Amino acid sequence: MVKALETEHMQSDRWRQSHLGHWLNLALQKFDARVLSLMAQNEDVPLALSNLAARGHLSASHTHITRHLARDGSRLTDLAQSANISKQAMGKLVGECEAWGLVTRLPDPRDARSRRIVFTPVGLIWLQAFQQAVAQAEAELCTAVGTEVATVIALGLEAYAA
DSSP: OHHHHHHHHHHHTGGGGTSHHHHHHHHHHHHHHHHHHHHHHOTTSOHHHHHHHHTTOSOGGGHHHHHHOOTTOEEHHHHHHHHTSOHHHHHHHHHHHHHTTSEEEEEETTEEEEEEEEEOHHHHHHHHHHHHHHHHHHHHHHHHHOHHHHHHHHHHHHHHHO
16 A cells, blocks of 8 residues: 555656656757767867867856857857856856857957957857757757657747747
8 A cells, every 4th residue: 555655656746857848958958968079079179179078178058158159249248148147157157268268358349348258269160160069969859850850849949938
């Protein structure tokens, strides 16, 4: 009787590990890990950055800058808002990316009190590698689940996030 109640209780809690948010989170982690893995293998990426990515020192958090930094640069507050993280967290990420040579801070021509974060030439190479890695990871998703399912996933998530 006790065993039956324990089994029933465990089954009633299965939803905590099988809801849509759980699967979305796991899928995002898998996708980001694959993108970073592909970037680490990209021959155009400077060796130091490839090694950082391969050893796990560059993480999905660092891709916030890659995803959200405008090509002509962004202010820290705008970058943090775009990535939906705090200004302090973004400042830490920018500092790390600056130390690795991906970005630099320049005076803002529209506001002398402010600085703009811009990609360095190495950062632009990193951005290109990111684009290629995302395209390959998306192609791998299509292969894994089928083009039709991948299209429905993309359309559904776009509609849901809008």
